[in-house]
Amino acid sequence: MIKLKDFFSFKQNRFFWLNIIGMVVVILAAIGGTLFWLDAYTHHGQSYLVPNVKHKSLEQAQLLLQNQNMQGVVVDSTYVKELSPGIILEQKPEGGMRVKEGRTIYLTINTREVPRVRIPDIIDNSSVRQAAAKLKAMKFKLTEPELIPGEQDWVYGIKYRGKSLKSGDKVPFEAVLTLCIGNTHLRDSLATDTLGLNLGQESEAQVDDSWF
Structure with a gap:
C-alpha cells in the first residue's frame, strides 16, 4: 500500500508529477492566450470620443466620424421646418461619450423633401368644427372658409x-387649406331667387297670352 509520503515524493512519482506540471503549464498558457486575444479583439483600454455631429450636414458628420474611426449610418428621418434639409437631428450614442474603435453611430436626419400627408375622410362627413379640429391636429393651416348653399x-x-381635393389625396405637410362649408342663408336665398325667377317667367307668359 502506497504511503501518503511516497505519493507526494517527486522521485518515486516523477512521471505523474511531470504530467501534472505539464497540464498546469498548458492551462495557464491557454488562459493567457485567450486573454491576450480578447484584449486585442476588443481593443481593451482603447476608446474614442464620439464627436457631436448634431446640426451638421450628413457629409460633415461622416467625415468627423471617420476621423475618429467610426462610421455613421442613417436609420431615420423626420421633418423640422425651421432647420435646413439633410442636417443631423439626433445621434446615438450621443456626442461626448467614449466608445470602441469602429463603433457605428446611428443618425436621424432632417428629410430633404417636405413630407406629403393624406386628406382625412371629412368631406360630407363632418361639421366644420370637427373637420377644423382634425386638420389642425395634423398641422394643416386653414383659411377663411368658403360658404356655399347647404x-x-x-x-x-x-x-x-383653388383645386378641389378628395379624401385620401396627398398635400404637403402644413399646407394651407380652405373648407367649403354649407350656409343656410345662401341656400334659402338661392331657393327664393329660383322661385322668383319661375314666377317671373309665368307672368311674362300670361302677358304674352293676353295679346291674343
Whole structure:
C-alpha cells in the first residue's frame, strides 16, 4: 500500500508529477492566450470620443466620424421646418461619450423633401368644427372658409390652392387649406331667387297670352 509520503515524493512519482506540471503549464498558457486575444479583439483600454455631429450636414458628420474611426449610418428621418434639409437631428450614442474603435453611430436626419400627408375622410362627413379640429391636429393651416348653399356648417369640400381635393389625396405637410362649408342663408336665398325667377317667367307668359 502506497504511503501518503511516497505519493507526494517527486522521485518515486516523477512521471505523474511531470504530467501534472505539464497540464498546469498548458492551462495557464491557454488562459493567457485567450486573454491576450480578447484584449486585442476588443481593443481593451482603447476608446474614442464620439464627436457631436448634431446640426451638421450628413457629409460633415461622416467625415468627423471617420476621423475618429467610426462610421455613421442613417436609420431615420423626420421633418423640422425651421432647420435646413439633410442636417443631423439626433445621434446615438450621443456626442461626448467614449466608445470602441469602429463603433457605428446611428443618425436621424432632417428629410430633404417636405413630407406629403393624406386628406382625412371629412368631406360630407363632418361639421366644420370637427373637420377644423382634425386638420389642425395634423398641422394643416386653414383659411377663411368658403360658404356655399347647404346645411349650416357642414363640410362639403376642401380646396388647396383653388383645386378641389378628395379624401385620401396627398398635400404637403402644413399646407394651407380652405373648407367649403354649407350656409343656410345662401341656400334659402338661392331657393327664393329660383322661385322668383319661375314666377317671373309665368307672368311674362300670361302677358304674352293676353295679346291674343
